Amino acid sequence: MKNVIFDVGGVLLDWNPGRVLQSFYADANERERMKKLIFHHADWLELDRGTLAEDALLQRIGERAGRPVPELNSLFDVVRDSLHPKQDTVALLGSLSARGVPLYCLSNMPSKIYATLSQRFDFWQHFDGIVISGDIKMVKPEPAIFHHLLERYGLRAGDTVFVDDLPANVEAAQRLGLHGVVFENAAQCERALQSHVA
Numbered sequence: 222m223k224n225v226i227f228d229v230g231g232v233l234l235d236w237n238p239g240r241v242l243q244s245f246y247a248d249a250n251e252r253e254r255m256k257k258l259i260f261h262h263a264d265w266l267e268l269d270r271g272t273l274a275e276d277a278l279l280q281r282i283g284e285r286a287g288r289p290v291p292e293l294n295s296l297f298d299v300v301r302d303s304l305h306p307k308q309d310t311v312a313l314l315g316s317l318s319a320r321g322v323p324l325y326c327l328s329n330m331p332s333k334i335y336a337t338l339s340q341r342f343d344f345w346q347h348f349d350g351i352v353i354s355g356d357i358k359m360v361k362p363e364p365a366i367f368h369h370l371l372e373r374y375g376l377r378a379g380d381t382v383f384v385d386d387l388p389a390n391v392e393a394a395q396r397l398g399l400h401g402v403v404f405e406n407a408a409q410c411e412r413a414l415q416s417h418v419a
Contacts, residue, residue, distance in 0.1 A: 223382050223400065223418060224322075224376050224381040225325070225381070225384065225418065226324075226325045226381060226382065226384065228361075228386060228387075235303065235304065237303065238256060239252065241296070241300050241303050245292075245296055258285055264278055264281055266360055268355075270359065271331060271356065271358050275333065309406070309408070310404075317347075318347040320418070323349050324349055325349060325351070326345070326353075327370055328353055329361050331355040333355070335356075350373065350374040352366070352369060364393065364396075367383075368397070378397055379398055379400075382400040382401070382414060382417045382418075383395075383399045384402045384410060384414075385403070386405075387403075400417060
């Protein structure tokens with residue numbers, strides 16, 4: 222029975238920036254422009270890394286996008302409120318926990334957002350260990366963050382499966398000797414994990 226590491230956004234929580242932007246910008250071109258300037262910009266990774274504060278990020282976005290900061294503040298409030306549990310994946314997590322599978326969390330997320338979500342949802346209780354990028358100033362897919370989790374909890378890469386919705390993150394884990402599952406949905410993930418945790 223192998224250890225299983227779960228990503229959070231897109232796996233355990235809905236993560237759909239495009240849907241959030243639809244509620245702010247009617248024009249499709251403007252939505253695409255804002256998506257690139259916010260979520261696909263290098264600054265977003267630095268927010269996750271914990272090296273760029275949200276206030277500073279909003280100032281930078283405002284300057285490059287030509288949008289007022291109060292508008293962007295409201296947008297970020299909607300981003301936080303949009304993070305709802307994917308109930309089928311949460312059920313899978315609970316099932317694995319009940320079977321005694323060692324479970325861990327590895328997420329690119331600012332510490333401030335994790336602090337809020339850790340109080341809002343109770344699925345965190347299933348994890349034997351949690352690593353949040355903003356707490357340790359490392360991000361996926363950098364090898365260092367995987368090494369950190371393995372060393373912190375005394376895990377062997379070959380005895381560990383990593384689940385993430387981004388292929389680049391899974392490929393990074395596999396290069397370090399972990400088994401990998403690219404998450405599509407809970408049913409597909411459960412099937413992929415069967416050979417590892419049966």
